[in-house]
Amino acid sequence: MAKSMLIISRQAPWNGPSAREALDIALAGGAFDLPLAMLFLDDGVFQLAPGQQPAAVQQKNLAANLQALPMFGVDELFACGHSLSRRGLGSDALELPVQVLDDQALAALIARFDLVVTL
Structure with missing residues (x-):
């Protein structure tokens, strides 16, 4: 039986390669039918913000990778939820439908998975 994996993405899309690497791991795992989920935490929630202009900071656009997650x-x-509110992001205006979790639900989510990868 395949182990389940939670990928926690904590970096903003313009703050180095970590955000892209987290998405690459998720897409690769999904392609191999690995049971996995993705959690956007801290500055990682900025990946979900609409209207990003990655070319302005010489970064690649992650929108296509994000949109591909359900297809994989x-x-x-x-x-x-705490990360979203601290950064002024409303859950109703995000690029992807996500389940917003409070601190207690975050702990339960992390405990549910066999492997946890944080980038």
Whole structure:
């Protein structure tokens, strides 16, 4: 039986390669039918913000990778409610439908998975 994996993405899309690497891991795992989910935490919630202009900071656009997650079987997408509110992002205006979790639900989510990868 395949182990389940939670990928926690904590970096903004313009803050180095970590955001792209987290998405690449999720897409690769999904392609191999690995049971996995993705959690956007801290500055990682900025990946979900609409209207990004990555070329302005000489970065690649992650929007296509984000939109591909459900096509690769990554249907469980979560965001930290505290991270969203601290960064002025409303859950109703995000680029992807995510389940917004409070701190208690975050702990339960992390405990649910066999492997946790944080980038």
